Amino acid sequence: MTAAIEATGVTRRFGSLRAVDDVTFSIEEGAICGLLGRNGAGKTTLMQLLTGQDFVSAGSISVFGQSPVENASVLQNVCFIKESQKYPEDFKVKHVLKSAPWFFQNWDADFADQLVEEFRLPQGRKIKKLSRGQLSSVGVIVGLASRAPLTIFDEPYLGLDAVARQLFYDRLLADYALHPRTVVLSTHLIDEVSNLLEHVLVIDNGRIIIDDSADNLRGSATAVVGTKAAVDEFARNRQVLHRDNIGGISSATIGTLSDDDRKAAAAAGLELSAVSLQQLIIRKTGTTEKEIEFSA
Amino acid sequence: MTTTTLPTPARSALARILTVARLHFVNKGQIIVVPWLIMSFIFAVTLIIGWILRSSLSAADLAEAGSGMQYSGAIGYFLVYMLVIAVMAISQTFPFAQSYSATRRDFYLGTIVAFTTLSLAYSTAVTVLGWLEDLTNGWGLGVVLFSPGYLSSNLLERFYVAFVLFLFFFMMGIAVASVYVRWRVNGMLIFFASLAVVILGLVALATVTGSWGAVGAWFVAMGFLGVVSWTLVPTVLAAIVGYLLLRGATPRN
Amino acid sequence: MDDSRPIFIQIAEQIENDILGGALPEESQVPSTNEYASFYRINPATAGKGVNVLIDSGILYKKRGIGMFVANGSRARIIAARRAQFHAEYITPLITEARNLDISPEELTDMIRKEGNS
Numbered sequence: 001m002t003a004a005i006e007a008t009g010v011t012r013r014f015g016s017l018r019a020v021d022d023v024t025f026s027i028e029e030g031a032i033c034g035l036l037g038r039n040g041a042g043k044t045t046l047m048q049l050l051t052g053q054d055f056v057s058a059g060s061i062s063v064f065g066q067s068p069v070e071n072a073s074v075l076q077n078v079c080f081i082k083e084s085q086k087y088p089e090d091f092k093v094k095h096v097l098k099s100a101p102w103f104f105q106n107w108d109a110d111f112a113d114q115l116v117e118e119f120r121l122p123q124g125r126k127i128k129k130l131s132r133g134q135l136s137s138v139g140v141i142v143g144l145a146s147r148a149p150l151t152i153f154d155e156p157y158l159g160l161d162a163v164a165r166q167l168f169y170d171r172l173l174a175d176y177a178l179h180p181r182t183v184v185l186s187t188h189l190i191d192e193v194s195n196l197l198e199h200v201l202v203i204d205n206g207r208i209i210i211d212d213s214a215d216n217l218r219g220s221a222t223a224v225v226g227t228k229a230a231v232d233e234f235a236r237n238r239q240v241l242h243r244d245n246i247g248g249i250s251s252a253t254i255g256t257l258s259d260d261d262r263k264a265a266a267a268a269g270l271e272l273s274a275v276s277l278q279q280l281i282i283r284k285t286g287t288t289e290k291e292i293e294f295s296a
Numbered sequence: 297m298t299t300t301t302l303p304t305p306a307r308s309a310l311a312r313i314l315t316v317a318r319l320h321f322v323n324k325g326q327i328i329v330v331p332w333l334i335m336s337f338i339f340a341v342t343l344i345i346g347w348i349l350r351s352s353l354s355a356a357d358l359a360e361a362g363s364g365m366q367y368s369g370a371i372g373y374f375l376v377y378m379l380v381i382a383v384m385a386i387s388q389t390f391p392f393a394q395s396y397s398a399t400r401r402d403f404y405l406g407t408i409v410a411f412t413t414l415s416l417a418y419s420t421a422v423t424v425l426g427w428l429e430d431l432t433n434g435w436g437l438g439v440v441l442f443s444p445g446y447l448s449s450n451l452l453e454r455f456y457v458a459f460v461l462f463l464f465f466f467m468m469g470i471a472v473a474s475v476y477v478r479w480r481v482n483g484m485l486i487f488f489a490s491l492a493v494v495i496l497g498l499v500a501l502a503t504v505t506g507s508w509g510a511v512g513a514w515f516v517a518m519g520f521l522g523v524v525s526w527t528l529v530p531t532v533l534a535a536i537v538g539y540l541l542l543r544g545a546t547p548r549n
Numbered sequence: 550m551d552d553s554r555p556i557f558i559q560i561a562e563q564i565e566n567d568i569l570g571g572a573l574p575e576e577s578q579v580p581s582t583n584e585y586a587s588f589y590r591i592n593p594a595t596a597g598k599g600v601n602v603l604i605d606s607g608i609l610y611k612k613r614g615i616g617m618f619v620a621n622g623s624r625a626r627i628i629a630a631r632r633a634q635f636h637a638e639y640i641t642p643l644i645t646e647a648r649n650l651d652i653s654p655e656e657l658t659d660m661i662r663k664e665g666n667s
Contacts (some may be wrong), residue, residue, distance in 0.1 A: 032592055052393050054546045070543075073306040075397040085395050086547070088388040088665030092325055099322045102315045105304050148397075149303035169590060175581035177593045195550055195591045215555040216353050217597070219477035222553070266642065269649075 004029040004150055005050060011060035012045050019045040021099040021206035022059070026181060031174075032196055034214075035205040038285055044082070045152050046203060050184075051080040054218045063150065079104060079148035081139040083155035087099040087127040094123045096138060104146035111175070112145035116168055132159030140168050144175060151183040165189070169196060190278035200277065204285045216275070221280045225251045228272035234268055241283040252285050307403070309397055316398055317413065319344025327385075327414070338373065339441060344440035371422065371458075377416075382469025383476075386538075390477055391547030404539050407470065414547065415462035422459060425456040446520055457524050463547050464527045471534035472477045474541040480548075556591055560599030563589075565608065565627050568619055577623060579609055579617040 005027040005254045013018040020042045027033045037043050048054035049061060052068035052075055061068060087096070097116070101107035119137040136157050143151050150210065157165050173196065176183060187193055200217055202210035210217070221241060224231055225245060231250040235243075239255035253275055255266070265272055275283070320327065325406035385407060434440055437494045447454050475487045502508050515523060550556050567573040582600055586593035600617065603609040608623040647657050 023664050031594070048546065052399070055544070066302075070399045070401055072309070072312055072402060073302055074401050076307060076312075077303050078397045078621045080395060080397070082395060086388060086391045088323060088326070088392055089384055090325055090396060091392075095323045099319050100396065102318060103398065105307075170587065173590065173593065174587050177586055180519070195589070195595075197555060198592045199596045214592070214596075215557060229647070266645065274551060276552045 003027065003062075004031075004064060004185075006062045007046075007059065008061075009048070010046075010049060010056050010061055011058040012049055012054065013057040013254060018206050020049065020203075023203070023208050024059075024204070025201055025208055025211050027201075028199065029128065029182050030180045031198045032185065032198040033201060034190070034193060034197040035201050036182055036188075036201065036281055038188075041203045042206040043203055044154055045223075047080060047082075047152050047184070047186065051078055051152065052078070053076070076103070076105065077149040078152070078230070079143055079146040079150070080152045081154065081288040082135075082141040083158055085139055089128075091127045092123070092128070093121055093125055093127065096127070096142065097123065099211055100142050102145065104105045104148055106147035106149075106179075107146050111147075112141055115141040115144060115171065118171075119164060133164065134159075134272075135155075135159065136160050137164065141273050144168075144171055147175070147179050147181065150182045150184070152186075154186045155188070156185075157187075157189075165192065169193070172196070190281060191276055194277040202281055202284065208261060209284055217277060217280065219274065220256050221253055221275040221283065222257050223251055223253050223273045223275050223279075224265060224270050225249065225273070226268070230268050230270055234245075234265055234270055235277065241280075253279070312398070312402045313406045313409060316393060316403050317410040317412065318406075319393060319396070319398075320389060320407065327381055330380070334377070335374060342439050342441050343435060343437060346434065348438035350437055371444070374418075374422075375461055377468040378414075378462060379472075380464045382466045383473040386470055386473030386542070387476055390542065390545070394547045399546065400543050401539075404542055408535065411466040412463065415459055415466060417459035418462055419455050420448070420490055426454060427451055443529045448521075457521065460524050460527060460531070467531045467534040467538070471538040471541075474538040474545070478541040478545040498529075503518045511523065521547040550589065550591070556588075556595050557598035557602065560589065560591070560596055560665060561602040564599070564603055565631075568608070568624055569627055573619050575619045575621050577619055577653060578615075581616060588654075 005025075007026070008024050010020055010023045011018060018033050023046065029110040035043055035046070046055065049056055050063065050068065053068060055069065063074050064077060066074050069076065081232040093116075098114055100112075101109060113136075119134075119141065121134055121141070123138050125134075127138065130138070136159050139154075140156050140160075142154065143153055160168070169192070172183070184280055185193060185197070195212065197214045200210060200212060201208055201215055212220075224234060226234075226249070228245060228248055235254060236250045240252050241255065242252040242253040257272070262272060320372065322374065389407075390400075390403060393406075394400075398406070422442055425441075426447070428451070429435060429439075429441065429443045444452075472484075472487070477481045479486070502511055550559055564573070564579065568575075572667055573579060579600075580588070582597045584637060585591075585596040585600070590595070600609065604617070607620055608627065609617045610620050611617055643657075647654075650659075
């Protein structure tokens with residue numbers, strides 16, 4: 001295994017605030033990795049550090065084996081699509097499509113044209129006149145057509161409807177299959193992307209709280225529902241991520257269960273159900289579901 | 297895990313810098329079309345005024361009006377507009393170039409190349425227009441726009457003056473915008489406050505030491521060409537300061 | 550895809566189901582990893598992992614440069630393996646629930662017979 005990104009003890013302070021706090025992880029080359037977490041958790045700051053757009057306060061980052069900061073030979077392999085990307089005044093869509101290939105060596109113009117058509121993006125329109133969704137699709141198209149060996153999407157589809165988002169997932173998967181590359185995807189629509197991810201990083205309060213393969217995380221938590229007494233009994237000596245009570249009924253989100261655990265639960269009359277990745281992250285970061293769903 | 301070799305072959309520094317320079321010209325509206333449209337408008341208005349004067353004034357009055365027009369500031373507008381273009385190039389194109397993964401250094405050098413090229417092109421244009429103006433005796437109407445009286449009749453010298461002034465305004469714009477990109481609004485406030493303090497300090501110094509006479513004498517001794525040449529000092533300083541500031545800047549929302 | 554188990558296992562099971570149901574006859578070519586990935590909208594690496602499970606167990610085999618095929622006799626082997634699991638996965642929970650509901654073994658047998666005949 002080779003690492004596209006290695007971060008060691010990375011910290012970024014803004015005054016007394018630690019936006020990124022002593023973070024260590026690596027992202028394998030050729031993987032699609034999710035960088036998940038609630039608003040203000042430090043995702044965007046971390047991505048800016050990975051792409052040399054910001055400077056670490058402590059620690060070190062290596063991208064394709066070298067520091068990315070002011071390193072043209074590393075950065076020419078990187079495409080970072082930011083939700084809040086600013087464009088020069090009066091830039092039109094066509095100006096972006098014309099200039100992007102100068103910077104990204106693997107740019108595929110035919111693919112870009114195809115995407116422009118599929119996302120129904122008006123080429124002659126000024127960027128500042130685009131709707132939020134159209135603005136997002138400009139970023140999505142540049143990110144996909146750049147075929148950069150490391151492509152980072154930060155909330156790439158604000159304002160895109162479900163159809164356009166599905167189009168993005170489909171094109172990403174198909175193009176990634178033909179041209180494997182490292183993709184980092186940061187989003188709050190966790191349920192939508194969880195099947196696309198090979199690896200998951202969850203950041204909360206500037207710290208990495210989950211760094212695991214998607215396969216391991218799937219089924220790593222189970223919701224156990226039953227009478228309060230039965231759930232209490234079963235939850236004893238087990239790792240409980242979350243507890244809920246309604247009347248005499250109780251629900252507990254519990255860590256990994258073995259087959260014997262499952263049999264014991266069934267014998268105790270408890271009902272087991274799977275916990276989605278989104279649910280798991282909500283439980284682990286102490287967020288409410290609403291907060292994740294509507295954060296932007 | 298082991299680390300890896302770079303996936304794509306490195307490009308030369310020159311290629312990267314020229315790519316950034318090219319980025320400044322991808323949308324020609326802001327940088328070329330708009331300033332020349334306004335210039336054409338000023339030119340047209342000047343011609344119309346010239347025509348009205350010619351057809352309504354006596355020869356003596358005309359001579360007086362003509363001498364008044366010797367100092368028309370149409371070119372001045374053009375220079376100030378260049379400052380605006382430079383400010384926008386830094387404040388807007390810098391975060392955009394970062395999204396194209398250009399380094400700050402490549403972006404800065406590419407920007408200098410772009411604006412030096414623009415200075416060369418615009419100085420040439422202004423010089424040629426001034427030459428045509430002289431040749432046609434003020435476009436046949438005695439109008440003065442590109443060839444004000446304080447410029448020498450030597451075309452090379454005129455070109456030099458225009459070029460140095462274009463560079464001056466571009467680099468001032470770059471430096472000021474770099475302050476903004478690095479430290480945002482607070483930086484701008486502190487910058488302009490400090491600038492005011494420095495200027496007032498210099499004025500006070502000259503007044504207290506009673507050296508206004510010497511200052512005036514210096515300007516006279518330098519002559520127009522000399523003073524213009526001296527602007528190269530702040531121009532180069534601004535270019536250096538701009539780079540030092542931008543080197544530590546991050547594109548923010 | 551359900552959330553309780555790794556996707557690659559579910560992919561492997563789905564391919565097995567297709568072999569059992571006759572959608573993928575023995576010696577026929579199996580869709581590529583990328584085709585599975587885009588059909589099920591999952592990561593290609595995950596789809597590849599699922600396919601590899603079946604290659605390792607000899608259900609599928611690779612022809613160099615052509616693709617993957619269903620091995621001869623794999624249908625019978627899947628049936629044998631699934632029969633072994635049948636007791637644990639279906640009979641035990643069925644008996645447990647029947648007991649909870651006071652359904653006697655005779656009653657249960659009757660119910661199964663009726664259901665099987667209909």
